[in-house]
Amino acid sequence: MKNLIEKLLKKIDKYERLEQSKSQVELLHKIRVNSRKLVALSPPESYSAQVLKRLIQSSNALRDLDVLQNETLKDLPEKWQKELRPIYQYLAERRHEMDAQFKLLLQMELRDEIQGLVDDFDQLQKKSSRSAERHKLSLSEIERRLKLQLKILRAVDIEDKQVHKVRLKIKRLRYQLEHFYVNQEQALELTTYLQDELGKFQDLCQGMKWLKKYLDSDKTRLKSIQELLQSRKDSILQSVRKTLHKDYRRVSLR
Numbered sequence: 001m002k003n004l005i006e007k008l009l010k011k012i013d014k015y016e017r018l019e020q021s022k023s024q025v026e027l028l029h030k031i032r033v034n035s036r037k038l039v040a041l042s043p044p045e046s047y048s049a050q051v052l053k054r055l056i057q058s059s060n061a062l063r064d065l066d067v068l069q070n071e072t073l074k075d076l077p078e079k080w081q082k083e084l085r086p087i088y089q090y091l092a093e094r095r096h097e098m099d100a101q102f103k104l105l106l107q108m109e110l111r112d113e114i115q116g117l118v119d120d121f122d123q124l125q126k127k128s129s130r131s132a133e134r135h136k137l138s139l140s141e142i143e144r145r146l147k148l149q150l151k152i153l154r155a156v157d158i159e160d161k162q163v164h165k166v167r168l169k170i171k172r173l174r175y176q177l178e179h180f181y182v183n184q185e186q187a188l189e190l191t192t193y194l195q196d197e198l199g200k201f202q203d204l205c206q207g208m209k210w211l212k213k214y215l216d217s218d219k220t221r222l223k224s225i226q227e228l229l230q231s232r233k234d235s236i237l238q239s240v241r242k243t244l245h246k247d248y249r250r251v252s253l254r
Contacts, residue, residue: 001041005117008034012111016103020096025066032056032063040175043135051113058105062098064206065091072207076225083221087214136180142173143253146187149173150251153194154241160205163237167198181253190248194240201236204229 011031018024035052042049069091073084137145149166152158174191177184208229215222 001038002118004034004038004041005114008038009111009114009118012106012114016106016111020092020099022070024099025070028059028063028066032059036171040179048117051110051117055110055114058110059102062095062102064203065095065098065210067203068207068210069095072203072229076228080225087211090214091210137173137176139181139184139253142176142181142187143251145169146173146191146251146253150244150248153237154244158237160201160233163198164202164205167195167202170194170198184253186248187251187253190251193243197236197240201233204233204236 008031011027011034015024015027015031018027032055035056039049039052039056042052069088073087073091076084149169152162152166155162170191174188174195177188177191182188208226211222211225211229215225
């Protein structure tokens, strides 16, 4: 774990030196992925988990903007792209502002706190190792929680907020499986699939919120884009439900 934190620090150092670019976007994503893995190895109430969660939370909006710019908008019809140029420009300016705020937080607080996790690793590890097992769920409990989330996903009238909550709970179950039950291949495959697909769903939700702020005065264009993104959200849920019905009708962890 210490090596993972040191690698995270190197990525942060590199990120602070990069200007706005595709490389910076990719590096931020790697920082967030590495941080989530480290959180999974830390007891929920531990100091290390709190520091790393703060790093993730402070970059959430920046990551949402990156996905909107580089994936959601670019995946819209080619014939719309020319009209979307002012939006790209607006988002680029907002990203520059948000990135400056994030880097300032890294420089003033977060980087030193993460460095402290390395410096005090042995002491923190002793506390973590004593409490880690207390947060290990039994296979029967993971199965119960997973089945509950699958039942919610199958509901016809599920709301966007519920889908987001399901994704977060699925993510925690996946971390439990990866850390404590690596032999549960079917459950790991299922939770990974759901985390990825529901992540795409959440990206579309966040993109729609951003676009509504920008396009509120352009009702015609806003309606066209929102309708298309909504149809893609619906398609993701339909695909997930079909996959659950076809490939994961029974989930048993043993």
